[in-house]
Amino acid sequence: MxxxxxxxxxxxxxxxxxxxxxxxxxxxxxxxxxxxxxxVTVLEKGTNNGTITDxxxxxxxxxxxxxxxxxxxxxxxxxxxxxxxxxxxxxxMETDLTELSEIVVIGYGQVQKSxxxxxxxxxQAKDFNKGVLTSPQDLLVGRIAGVQVTTNSGAPGSxxxxxxxxxxSLSASNDPLIVxxxxxxxxxxxxxxxxxxxxxxxxxxxxxxxxxxxxATAIYGARASNxxxxxxxxxxxxxxxxxxxxSRTSVSTPIAYVDVLDGDEYRTLVNGLHEEGxxxxxxxxxxxxxxxxxxxxxxIYQTAISQDVNVNASGAIKDIPFRVSYGYxxxxxxxxTTYMKRHSISVxxxxxxxxxxxxxxxxxxxxxxxxxxxxxxxxxxAVNFDPTQSVYADNTKYGGYFAWTTENLPDxxxxxxxxxxxxxxxxxxxxxxxxxxxxxNRLIGNIQFDYxxxxxxxxxxxxxxxxxxxxxxxxxxxxxxxxxxxxxxxxENGRLLDYDATNSSELLDFYLKYKKDFTDHQLELTGxxxxxxxxxxxxxxxxxxxxxxxxxxxxxxxENFLISFFGRLNYIFKNKYLLTAxxxxxxxxxxxxxxxxxxxxxLAAGWKISEEGFMSAVPVVSNLKLRLGYGVTGQQDVTSNQxxxxxxxxxxxxxxxxxxxxxxxxxxRPDPYDANIKWEETTTYNVGVDYGFFDDRVYGSVELYKRxxxxxxxxxxxxxxxxxxxxxxxxxxxxxxxxxxxTLNVRPVLKPDFTWNIGVNFTHNTNQITKLTKTDDPxxxxxxxxxxxxxxxxxxxxxxxxxxxxxxxxFQQVYGTxxxxxxxxYVNRTGETGAVTSNELNKYHYYSPAPExxxxxxxxxxxxxxxxxxxxxxxxxxxxxxNLQSGGVLSGLYTTSGGGYFNNITASAANRGFTNxxxxxxxxxxNASFFKMDNISLGxxxxxxxxxxxxxxxxxxxxxxxxxxxxxxxxxxxxxxIDNNIYPRPRTFLLGLNLSF
Numbered sequence: 001m002x003x004x005x006x007x008x009x010x011x012x013x014x015x016x017x018x019x020x021x022x023x024x025x026x027x028x029x030x031x032x033x034x035x036x037x038x039x040v041t042v043l044e045k046g047t048n049n050g051t052i053t054d055x056x057x058x059x060x061x062x063x064x065x066x067x068x069x070x071x072x073x074x075x076x077x078x079x080x081x082x083x084x085x086x087x088x089x090x091x092x093m094e095t096d097l098t099e100l101s102e103i104v105v106i107g108y109g110q111v112q113k114s115x116x117x118x119x120x121x122x123x124q125a126k127d128f129n130k131g132v133l134t135s136p137q138d139l140l141v142g143r144i145a146g147v148q149v150t151t152n153s154g155a156p157g158s159x160x161x162x163x164x165x166x167x168x169s170l171s172a173s174n175d176p177l178i179v180x181x182x183x184x185x186x187x188x189x190x191x192x193x194x195x196x197x198x199x200x201x202x203x204x205x206x207x208x209x210x211x212x213x214x215x216a217t218a219i220y221g222a223r224a225s226n227x228x229x230x231x232x233x234x235x236x237x238x239x240x241x242x243x244x245x246x247s248r249t250s251v252s253t254p255i256a257y258v259d260v261l262d263g264d265e266y267r268t269l270v271n272g273l274h275e276e277g278x279x280x281x282x283x284x285x286x287x288x289x290x291x292x293x294x295x296x297x298x299x300i301y302q303t304a305i306s307q308d309v310n311v312n313a314s315g316a317i318k319d320i321p322f323r324v325s326y327g328y329x330x331x332x333x334x335x336x337t338t339y340m341k342r343h344s345i346s347v348x349x350x351x352x353x354x355x356x357x358x359x360x361x362x363x364x365x366x367x368x369x370x371x372x373x374x375x376x377x378x379x380x381x382a383v384n385f386d387p388t389q390s391v392y393a394d395n396t397k398y399g400g401y402f403a404w405t406t407e408n409l410p411d412x413x414x415x416x417x418x419x420x421x422x423x424x425x426x427x428x429x430x431x432x433x434x435x436x437x438x439x440x441n442r443l444i445g446n447i448q449f450d451y452x453x454x455x456x457x458x459x460x461x462x463x464x465x466x467x468x469x470x471x472x473x474x475x476x477x478x479x480x481x482x483x484x485x486x487x488x489x490x491x492e493n494g495r496l497l498d499y500d501a502t503n504s505s506e507l508l509d510f511y512l513k514y515k516k517d518f519t520d521h522q523l524e525l526t527g528x529x530x531x532x533x534x535x536x537x538x539x540x541x542x543x544x545x546x547x548x549x550x551x552x553x554x555x556x557x558x559e560n561f562l563i564s565f566f567g568r569l570n571y572i573f574k575n576k577y578l579l580t581a582x583x584x585x586x587x588x589x590x591x592x593x594x595x596x597x598x599x600x601x602x603l604a605a606g607w608k609i610s611e612e613g614f615m616s617a618v619p620v621v622s623n624l625k626l627r628l629g630y631g632v633t634g635q636q637d638v639t640s641n642q643x644x645x646x647x648x649x650x651x652x653x654x655x656x657x658x659x660x661x662x663x664x665x666x667x668x669r670p671d672p673y674d675a676n677i678k679w680e681e682t683t684t685y686n687v688g689v690d691y692g693f694f695d696d697r698v699y700g701s702v703e704l705y706k707r708x709x710x711x712x713x714x715x716x717x718x719x720x721x722x723x724x725x726x727x728x729x730x731x732x733x734x735x736x737x738x739x740x741x742x743t744l745n746v747r748p749v750l751k752p753d754f755t756w757n758i759g760v761n762f763t764h765n766t767n768q769i770t771k772l773t774k775t776d777d778p779x780x781x782x783x784x785x786x787x788x789x790x791x792x793x794x795x796x797x798x799x800x801x802x803x804x805x806x807x808x809x810x811f812q813q814v815y816g817t818x819x820x821x822x823x824x825x826y827v828n829r830t831g832e833t834g835a836v837t838s839n840e841l842n843k844y845h846y847y848s849p850a851p852e853x854x855x856x857x858x859x860x861x862x863x864x865x866x867x868x869x870x871x872x873x874x875x876x877x878x879x880x881x882x883n884l885q886s887g888g889v890l891s892g893l894y895t896t897s898g899g900g901y902f903n904n905i906t907a908s909a910a911n912r913g914f915t916n917x918x919x920x921x922x923x924x925x926x927n928a929s930f931f932k933m934d935n936i937s938l939g940x941x942x943x944x945x946x947x948x949x950x951x952x953x954x955x956x957x958x959x960x961x962x963x964x965x966x967x968x969x970x971x972x973x974x975x976x977x978i979d980n981n982i983y984p985r986p987r988t989f990l991l992g993l994n995l996s997f
Contacts, residue, residue, distance in 0.1 A: 024089055025060040027948070028053050028071055031092035031126075035242040035314070035996075040073045040093070045080065056239055079752040092943070094755060094862075105209045105230050107179075107219035108462075108511055108526055108568070115572060117580045117604035117627050118216025119686050119703050121145070121743070123208045125234075127759075127858070135198045136205055136231060137162055141934055142856035142873040144210050145741035145761035146703070147227075150975045153983035156331040156340035157198040157371055159189070161975040164212055164227030165705065166737045166765045166850060168682045170783075170799060171729070172713040173637040176227040177220055181363045183446045183466040183507055184223065186534050187637070191501035192371070192438030192474035199367035199442040199470070201327040201344040203246065203310040206234045212741075213705060214631025214684035218602030219568055221584030225635040225682040225709070233363065235348050236314050236321030243313050246994040252304040252986035254297075254334050255960065256970055258884065259907045263293035263387040269910060270893060270902070278890065285894045287412035288902065290388035296427050296904075297382045299391055304332035304986065320351040334986045337374040337431045342367060357452045364445040373436040373476075380789075380981035381427040383884065386902035391428050399481035401429035406899030420483035421898035433482040433494075438474030443467070446507065458516045462528075464509040472501045472538075480545055493545025501538030507531070511566075522572040530566065535559040558642040561589040578606030588636040588679075592645045595678035602631025610692075623692030623699065635680035638713055644729045645677050672718065674730040682709040697750065700743040707737040714772075715783075733772045735805065739765035755862045763854040767804050781840065784809070789980050790887045790919055796978065797849075797881075804848040806977065808881060810922040811836065811843055821923045823914045837920075846922050849977025851878035851929075867939040873932050875973070880928040882969055883980040886921070889914045908968060928972035930965035939992075950997040959988040 028040045036057025043050035044061065045068040053059045063069070063083055072078045076093040083089065102113045104122050113122075121144045128139040137160040141149045148163045167174035175187045180200065193199070209230040211217045217224035261269065267289060274281045312325035329342040344367040352359050393402040395416035403426055407418030446466025453459045478485045478495040485495045511528020537557035543550045566584040582602040589596075609615060610624040638644050649668040657664040685706045692699035712733035742762040749756040773780055785806060786797030798809040811826035826836045829844060836842045853876040860869040888909025894902055918924075939955035965972045969979045 021062055021064055022083070022087065023060060023062045024069070024083055024087055025058070026088050026090040028057045028059065028073075028091050028093060029951075031094045035237055036239060037073060037076075037093060038239060040071055043070045043072070044068070045070050077750065077755075081752050090943070090948075091752070105207070105232050106211065106216065107228065107230070108509070108528065108566070109513065111570070114608070114623075114625075115570070115578060115606075116216075116690075117578050117606040118211065118629055119146075119213035119627075119688055119705070119741075120216050121147075121210045121212065123210075125206050127860075128202070128205075135160060136200050136202050136208075137197060139202055139205065140208060140210075140229075142858065142871055143759075143761075145743050145763045145856070146212055146739070146765070147210055148763075148851075148854060150973055151985065152975050153376070154334065154985035155338055155373070155376070155983045156333045157193070157342075157369070158983070159198075162229070164210065164229075165707065165739060166767050167805065168225050168707055168709045168735065168737065169635055169680060170712050170733065170735065170769075170805060171638075171715045172635050172680060174226050175637075176229050177217075177223040178229045178231065179220075180231045180365075180444065181233055181361075181446060182448060182464050182509070183444060183468060184220070184532065185444070185468055186503060186505050188503060188534075188536060190440065190470050190472055190503045190536075191499055191538055192472035193369070193440045193470070198340070199342070199344070199369055199440065200231070200365065200444075201310070201325070201329075201342075201346065201367070203312075203327055204233045204325055204344075204346045204365070205231060207232045212703075213604075213629050213686035213688075214633050214682070215580060215582070215602045215604035215629030215686065218582040218584060218600050218631040218633055219566055220633075221564060221566065221600040222562060222586035222588060222598060222634040222636055222679070225633040225680070233346060233348065233365070234312075234314070234323055234325075235350055235361075236316065236323040238316045238319075238321055241313055241315030241317075242996065244311070244994065244996040246308075246310045246992065248308040248990055248992040250306045250308075250959075250988050250990040252306065252332070252334055252988040254301045254984055255963075255987050256984075257295075257297045258383045258970060260297075260383055260904045261387060261907060261910060262295065263290070265907075266387050266902075266904060269905075273890065273893070280891065280896065281894050284408075284412065285900060285902075287408070288414065288900060290386065290390065292388055292390045294387050294390060296385050296387065300336055300378050300382045300427050300431060301334050302332070302336050304334045306331040320349060322349045323347075333372075333374070333983075335374055335376065335379065335431070335983055337372055337434075337436075338376075338983075339372040340369060341371075342369040344368075357454065359450040361448045361450075362445075363447075364443070366443045367441070369440045369442075371438050371440070373438070375430040375434045375436060376983050377425075378427040378430040379983055381425055381430055383906075383981060384903045385424065385427055387904055388902070391426070397481055398426075398483060399429060399433050399479065401426045401432070401481070403429070403483050404899070404901040408899075421901055422483055423895065423898045424901045424903070425484045429482065430484070433479040435475060435477045435479065438472050440470060440472040442470040444469075456514075459512065459514045462509075462511050462513065464507065466507040467505070468507075469504040470502065472499075474499050478545075485544075495542070496545055496547065497540070497542045499538065499540045501536070503534075503536045505532060505534045520574045522570075522575075524570040525568070526570075527567040528565070530562070530564040532562045533559065534561075559589075560642050561587075563587045574611075576608045576611040578604075578608070580604040580606075582631070586634055586636075586679075590636050590638060590642065590644060591678055592675060595645070595676065598634045598636075598679040598681070600632045600634055600681075602629070604629035604631075604686075620693055621691075622695050623690060625690040627686070627688040627690070629686035629688070630684070632681055632683050635682065635709075635713060638729055641671070641729055643671075644673060645675050647671075647673055672728040674728060677713070677730055678711060680709060680711050680713045680731065682707055684708075697747045699745050701741075702743075703741040705737075705739060705741075709735040709737075710771075717783075732774060734770040735767060736770055737765060737767045739763065753864045755860075757860045759856070759858045761856045764852065765850070765854075766852070767850065769799055769801050769803060769805055772799060772801050782809075786881070786976070786978055788881065788883050788886070788919060788978060790883070790917055794919055796883075796920070798845070800845060803845045804850060806850075807845045807848045808879065808922070808925045808977075809843050810846050810920045810925060812846075813921045813923045821912065821914075821918075821921065823916070823918060826921070843920065846925055847877070847879040847927075849879055849974070851875045853877065865941045865943070867941070868937070870936045871934045873934060874930075875932075876929045878928050878930075878972070879925055879977060880967060880969065880972060880974045881978050882924050882926055882967075883978055885909055885912075885968065886919050886924040887917060888912075889917050891915050892917070926967055926969075928965065928967040928969075928974065930963055930967065930972040932963045932973065933961040935959045936961050945995075950995065952996075953992075953994040955990075955992040955994075957988075957990040957992065959990065960985055961987065 040053040211228040310327040314323040327344045350361045404421035405418035407415045476497040480494045508531045514525045539555040542552040569581040571579040648671040688703045711731040715727045746758040782800030784795035814825040855874040858871040937957040942952040
């Protein structure tokens with residue numbers, strides 16, 4: 001009986017155990033792209049029971065009652081899911097950017113994030129700013145410490161000014177080098193396209209990597225003084241083809257209008273001045289006042305509707321991964337007649353051959369963009385034009401639009417068909433009577449071969465061949481009746497202007513790489529050669545409408561070459577001590593003789609403190625690394641002159657000719673040149689600390705840097721009578737930048753159905769000119785820069801030793817007891833007798849446009865099917881010269897030129913009451929600090945739409961949501977610091993749909 005009893009008990013226990021087990025199946029997908037993830041480890045927590053997902057991400061596992069499943073895969077977060085009573089559990093895995101095993105793309109290779117020794121930052125696709133984007137740079141706004149991106153205007157496809165750790169040059173380019181899939185692109189703007197990067201579809205971009213210090217950028221040598229931005233586009237994925245369709249519809253509106261006087265307010269002001277006997281406003285002038293109340297700004301702006309559609313397919317056909325995408329963007333500008341229409345296609349395939357010994361990566365991107373530029377002069381004209389006049393008039397000569405004319409009718413009013421006044425133009429006519437459009441086709445492609453040489457394990461050869469070619473055809477015609485062409489042409493036939501341009505570059509990179517791991521040592525050696533050729537050519541044909549007068553018929557062509565040899569050593573000892581040494585020798589065709597070649601070294605070291613044994617007593621620290629870097633980079637990008645070291649003679653135009661008998665022969669005019677011009681060099685010192693706490697729930701970095709630029713490529717004045725122009729490009733001056741950058745990322749919540757990420761970055765950068773002349777001259781005031789509207793050749797900024805570049809150079813305004821500025825009264829800083837304004841030495845250096853502090857804030861919350869994100873920025877003590885206010889004076893209300901016409905004025909300028917312009921008063925240099933909410937987005941995901949294979953994501957986004965500032969202009973974010981009626985950035989509301997299957 002005991003034996004039978006024991007057998008029964010064992011049988012019952014076994015049955016209970018079997019009854020407590022259950023089978024669970026499901027699919028694991030990438031949360032962003034929606035494709036199945038093969039090779040994911042699915043493990044019953046606390047046991048060795050596990051499985052791996054198949055090629056499409058499916059799995060099946062039998063687990064005990066109450067089990068918890070963990071899903072792990074390199075580069076992704078590791079979610080845990082309680083099984084409960086469920087038999088089907090599918091998981092969307094989020095990428096984990098803080099994984100130290102993440103692979104980061106750098107120059108001529110890639111490394112693990114944990115092994116970086118330089119100042120390198122990376123942003124992935126899922127962290128990009130949402131909104132209507134036509135340029136890749138917009139994706140970086142506010143995301144990375146030390147990187148400032150300022151869109152130059154709100155026009156579709158507008159260019160952006162990018163600065164990495166401030167500018168290192170005065171006259172040469174301050175733009176960073178941009179590398180797209182291993183191809184360094186030319187930053188020269190092509191005619192008919194305000195921004196060359198707008199031809200790249202942002203939806204095709206996988207990641208940005210920003211190289212900030214010289215130890216990271218020196219591998220690019222000659223072109224890396226201002227940092228490097230590496231753009232990596234999306235690649236094909238193995239497995240069955242996956243498809244994605246996205247559509248975005250947006251509505252854009254002006255945020256605000258300049259506060260100018262309306263028609264009634266203007267008439268009251270003008271009549272009041274007339275009664276006071278104000279000079280210039282007489283009875284004849286009053287007869288020209290109209291009776292309307294026209295808001296010219298509302299007449300030129302519109303509510304813009306835009307569409308953006310992208311279709312892509314990725315997968316593998318016969319084990320050959322591929323990705324193909326097509327995008328169409330139709331973006332209207334809020335300024336009428338401005339738009340951008342873009343078709344783009346991208347093809348990538350990356351097959352492997354000979355048991356993965358030969359890897360091939362082919363990228364081809366082609367774009368056709370049609371851009372309507374309109375007439376952005378209408379922006380300023382709408383602010384200044386007389387609000388008492390109507391948009392239209394009964395005339396036959398000016399397209400039916402009101403126009404100021406030089407003749408009066410017997411009753412004193414204007415003759416609508418009289419000769420046009422060419423000094424002031426109807427803002428609406430500027431837009432409607434101008435046809436300013438261009439078609440641009442750009443093809444950029446490269447093919448890379450990476451071959452693991454069989455005779456020496458660890459040795460590989462990489463060959464990168466590429467080309468980038470852009471063609472543009474544009475017209476800028478002024479239709480008959482356009483008054484602004486009359487200064488240039490006789491007759492009333494308008495203007496015909498055609499232009500074309502072609503920019504091209506070809507690339508050949510070849511390098512060998514040797515990688516070897518020993519017991520405690522890891523060694524990687526890279527050595528190679530680079531060749532790149534740039535060529536630019538184009539023509540302009542400008543004539544009047546009936547083609548009886550040719551104003552310009554010109555053609556240009558220029559080219560330059562870069563040839564380089566480079567090498568790099570990466571060494572790791574015991575996975576704790578890191579060393580990187582780089583050397584690049586660059587040759588530029590812009591220089592000659594011994595100055596043609598420049599040698600640029602860099603050295604960096606890293607210490608993984610968290611890997612030391614003594615850190616085991618501090619479990620809260622998950623990552624702690626110290627980095628030290630030093631390097632020298634070069635600059636040769638003299639975009640204003642491709643041949644600054646060569647004597648160039650050009651055929652003179654106009655009357656500069658000699659007569660030989662009955663023949664006139666044009667003379668040859670020499671361009672200024674300096675045969676000894678050489679590389680501008682920037683030396684950078686960098687100290688960085690990478691940190692992580694609580695298993696990298698809190699992580700980031702701190703950077704301290706100093707950059708010293710010597711032998712600045714600069715434009716200096718030369719003596720009159722030298723047979724050259726007034727300026728010479730040569731090496732004069734030194735400049736210093738120093739600053740601190742802090743990055744902080746926090747993941748307060750990290751659960752399978754609830755994640756929260758917070759990102760903050762902080763930048764403080766200062767710059768100072770330390771030398772400007774060949775020999776020290778304490779009395780030298782500096783180089784005037786910063787052209788402003790009003791007068792001829794007026795400058796508001798200056799480069800001076802001991803001060804930041806582009807400092808404002810102004811008179812110190814004196815104010816009355818009521819706090820209002822007193823016209824023409826300034827502080828006498830020299831103590832000399834006479835008018836203060838007649839002595840330039842009474843001016844003083846008053847701040848600069850560069851902000852003292854930049855901060856970026858972003859956050860993303862995902863709860864079950866919902867997601868919410870925002871991105872914002874704070875800029876402190878960036879100063880802006882308000883050129884619109886400085887030009888608003890009472891004497892400018894009526895101008896007698898060309899028969900006479902009225903100009904409007906802002907309300908604040910009218911209250912100020914200046915009679916004459918006071919361009920150099922510091923009252924117009926305003927603190928333009930701001931907080932800007934760049935975008936706010938709310939989304940909802942449907943993981944199962946009709947079938948398990950279809951996924952839908954819906955999002956609502958507002959871009960340029962709000963601005964908090966005390967600045968008196970429309971927008972405090974002004975590239976260069978001079979606000980002069982730029983095309984305003986709109987507020988955009990966006991509905992997005994993304995379908996994947």
